[in-house]
Structure formats: structure tokens, C-alpha cells
Amino acid sequence: xxxxxxxxxxxxxxxxxxxxxxxxxxxxxxxxxxxxxxxxxxxxxxxxxxxxxxxxxxxxxxxxxxxxxxxxxxxxxxxxxxxxxxxxxxxxxxxxxxxxxxxxxxxxxxxxxxxxxxxxxxxxxxxxxxxxxxxxxxxxxxxxxxxxxxxxxxxxxxxxxxxxxxxxxxxxxxxxxxxxxxxxxxxxxxxxxxxxxxxxxxxxxxxxxxxxxxxxxxxxxxxxxxxxxxxxxxxxxxxxxxxxxxxxxxxxxxxxxxxxxxxxxxxxxxxxxxxxxxxxxxxxxxxxxxxxxxxxxxxxxxxxxxxxxxxxxxxxxxxxxxxxxxxxxxxxxxxxxxxxxx
Numbered sequence: 001x002x003x004x005x006x007x008x009x010x011x012x013x014x015x016x017x018x019x020x021x022x023x024x025x026x027x028x029x030x031x032x033x034x035x036x037x038x039x040x041x042x043x044x045x046x047x048x049x050x051x052x053x054x055x056x057x058x059x060x061x062x063x064x065x066x067x068x069x070x071x072x073x074x075x076x077x078x079x080x081x082x083x084x085x086x087x088x089x090x091x092x093x094x095x096x097x098x099x100x101x102x103x104x105x106x107x108x109x110x111x112x113x114x115x116x117x118x119x120x121x122x123x124x125x126x127x128x129x130x131x132x133x134x135x136x137x138x139x140x141x142x143x144x145x146x147x148x149x150x151x152x153x154x155x156x157x158x159x160x161x162x163x164x165x166x167x168x169x170x171x172x173x174x175x176x177x178x179x180x181x182x183x184x185x186x187x188x189x190x191x192x193x194x195x196x197x198x199x200x201x202x203x204x205x206x207x208x209x210x211x212x213x214x215x216x217x218x219x220x221x222x223x224x225x226x227x228x229x230x231x232x233x234x235x236x237x238x239x240x241x242x243x244x245x246x247x248x249x250x251x252x253x254x255x256x257x258x259x260x261x262x263x264x265x266x267x268x269x270x271x272x273x274x275x276x277x278x279x280x281x282x283x284x285x286x287x288x289x290x291x292x293x294x295x296x297x298x299x300x301x302x303x304x305x306x307x308x309x310x311x312x313x314x315x316x317x318x319x320x321x322x323x324x325x326x327x328x329x330x331x332x333x334x335x336x337x338x339x340x341x342x
Contacts, residue, residue: 019088024125024165025061033259034193038235041191041253042120043068045237046147049246050076053115056139058105058132059122063089069118070098077110079103106131113141119148121235123178124166133182143243146183149191150175155234175236183240187248190233198254211252 021027026039043065050073057066060078062085070076070093078100080086089100103109105119106128117136123129136146153169170178179186215231216223239245313319 019062019085022165023163025082025085026064026121027062028064031263033255033263036259037193037253037255038191039065039120040068041251042149042235042237043118044253045251046116046118046120047072048248049145049147049239050116054112056108056110056114056117058108058117058119058136059125060089060100061085063093063100065118065120066098066100067093067095070095073097073116075099077101077114079105079108079110081105106135108135108139110139112139114139114144115141116145116147119146121149121151123148123150123175124169127167129168129178130181133178137182144241145245146240147237148179148240149235149237152190152233152236155232170236172233172236175238179238179240184242185240185245187239187245189237189239189248189250190231191235191237192231192233193260196252198252211250213250 019027021030026035028036028040030036047069050069052072052074055066055069055073055076057069057076057078060066060080061082063078066076066078066089074097076095076098078086078089078098080089080100080102081104083102086100086102093100101109105122106126117140119132119136123132126132140146150170151166153171153174156169176186176188213228215226215228217226217230218224239248
């Protein structure tokens with residue numbers, strides 16, 4: 001029994017190791033808080049609309065989102081073109097009401113219909129976006145709800161978030177026109193990660209469902225309150241249907257672990273360590289330069305001393321008196337070389 005469990009754990013670990021971070025899809029174990037907020041929040045927001053419903057998650061990726069929706073849905077299917085991602089999802093997320101399939105979101109290998117279809121951060125990954133919407137309409141019940149998100153091309157490209165897997169990004173107008181061509185009713189939401197101060201009731205008497213948003217912007221060195229209209233979404237979310245759209249409000253995701261702040265503090269600590277290491281290297285180099293400078297000065301002083309000694313010898317009385325002997329020596333050495341044939 002223990003051996004079987006060990007083998008099962010080993011196989012599970014191997015399955016989890018199948019997916020490597022490439023930038024194409026979000027992986028829940030990444031230490032990227034801001035990215036986690038964006039992806040997890042979208043699925044958590046969509047979960048309010050799927051209770052006891054049949055749900056399709058288009059481009060389900062690692063599988064975490066479909067699993068979250070399956071927590072309240074009657075039946076959930078996740079579809080993704082990547083076979084490794086599908087195998088991983090099947091291995092990691094096991095529910096009786098959850099299924100993962102391999103296939104294209106522009107040609108879904110399913111004949112049934114769904115009450116809710118979600119498609120988060122996938123439209124921009126394909127060129128033929130109309131085909132995707134046609135598949136959504138084919139698979140969605142007449143009263144069904146389609147929930148989709150995509151980056152706001154205008155702001156996304158200004159935020160240094162370039163993604164080589166994005167084939168065709170959309171502006172707010174383009175996304176609105178695309179969804180509007182296929183659905184009669186659309187409700188629009190924006191999404192963006194912002195720092196915030198959270199006030200919440202600590203007693204049961206408080207209204208835990210109502211949230212009042214106060215928005216500030218730093219202007220001329222000070223914070224000032226601004227209107228809701230001044231906000232610009234980095235991501236756009238559409239709730240679309242040919243029927244009545246369920247009542248929906250905004251939503252706030254709170255990270256109780258303060259992951260983004262911890263990441264910032266770790267980055268600052270790392271940079272501080274790098275600066276300290278660079279300072280140590282600079283001090284070491286300066287000490288070596290100082291030592292080499294001292295050695296150069298010592299050698300120059302020694303050269304000057306030796307030159308002074310030579311000058312003293314050359315100008316001494318003994319040097320002048322022995323000049324004839326040195327001249328005789330040179331002549332004898334010359335004759336000796338001639339006589340020896342050298």
C-alpha cells in the first residue's frame with residue numbers, strides 16, 4: 001500500500017512538472033502575485049454565475065479555473081489545445097463533475113450546449129476571433145451567459161507587458177464591436193491591480209456585501225480624490241447574452257498574505273544586497289588601486305635614489321681618475337675579440 005501511494009505521489013509530481021513557465025499561460029505556483037490576482041479574480045468573479053449550471057471554460061490552461069468553477073457548477077468542461085496542459089489538469093484536478101478535453105477553441109469537439117461559457121485571456125491569442133464567437137453562439141443556450149476578458153491593447157502596450165503569444169490584441173472599441181456583433185445585451189467591466197486600503201466590518205451587524213470605493217490619484221506630489229470615470233482598465237471583461245444578464249456588481253480581491261508587498265520587499269532587499277556587494281567590490285578595487293599606487297610611488301622613489309647614486313658616481317673624483325683604465329679595458333676587449341675571431 002505504501003509503495004502504491006509513493007508511486008502515485010511520484011507520478012503526480014511528474015505530471016505537475018510537465019508544465020513549465022513559458023509566458024503563454026498562468027501557473028498557480030508562480031511567485032507572481034499581481035498575475036495571480038488578475039487570473040484568480042476573474043474566475044472567482046465568474047463563479048457567482050455558475051451555480052448548478054453547465055459550464056465550458058475555453059482555453060482552460062493549467063486547469064485551476066475550471067476546477068474553481070466546478071466547485072458550484074453542476075458540470076464543468078475545460079478545453080485547451082495543449083495536450084500536456086490537459087494531461088496535467090486531469091491529473092491534478094479530480095472532480096466527478098469536471099472534465100478536461102484537448103481541442104481548439106475555434107472548433108470545439110463538443111455537440112452539447114452550456115448555460116455559461118467563460119473565455120479569459122484567450123481571444124488575443126488567435127487570429128480568427130469571429131470563429132471563436134461563432135463557436136460560443138453554437139454551444140451556448142439561448143438564455144446562456146458568455147463571460148470573456150482580454151487586455152486593453154492601448155494600455156497593455158504601454159505597461160511593458162508585451163506577450164509574444166498574443167496574435168491580435170484589441171482596443172476597447174474593437175472588443176466592444178466584436179462582442180456586439182454576436183450578442184444583443186452586453187455589460188462591461190474593467191479590471192486592474194491597484195494598491196488599496198481595505199475597511200471591512202468586524203461584527204455581524206455590518207453589511208459584508210456592500211463596498212464603497214474611494215479613488216485617489218497622486219497629483220503634484222499629493223493624493224487627491226478623483227471620479228470613477230478617470231479610471232482606465234488594463235483588462236476588459238464582458239458579460240454577454242441574448243437574454244437578460246444577471247445583476248452584477250464590481251468586485252475586490254484581497255490578498256490576505258500581502259504577496260505583492262512581500263515581493264516588493266524581497267526585490268528591495270535583493271537590490272540592497274546587490275548594491276552592498278557592488279560597494280564591497282568597489283572598496284576592494286579602491287584598496288588595490290591604493291596599494292598599487294603606493295608601490296608605484298615606492299618604485300619611483302627607488303629609481304630616483306638609484307639615479308642619484310649613479311650621478312654621484314659619474315661626477316666623483318675616483319670615476320674621473322679611473323677613466324683611462326676603463327678606456328684601456330675596452331680596447332683590450334676589442335683586440336681580444338679580433339684575435340679570437342669573434
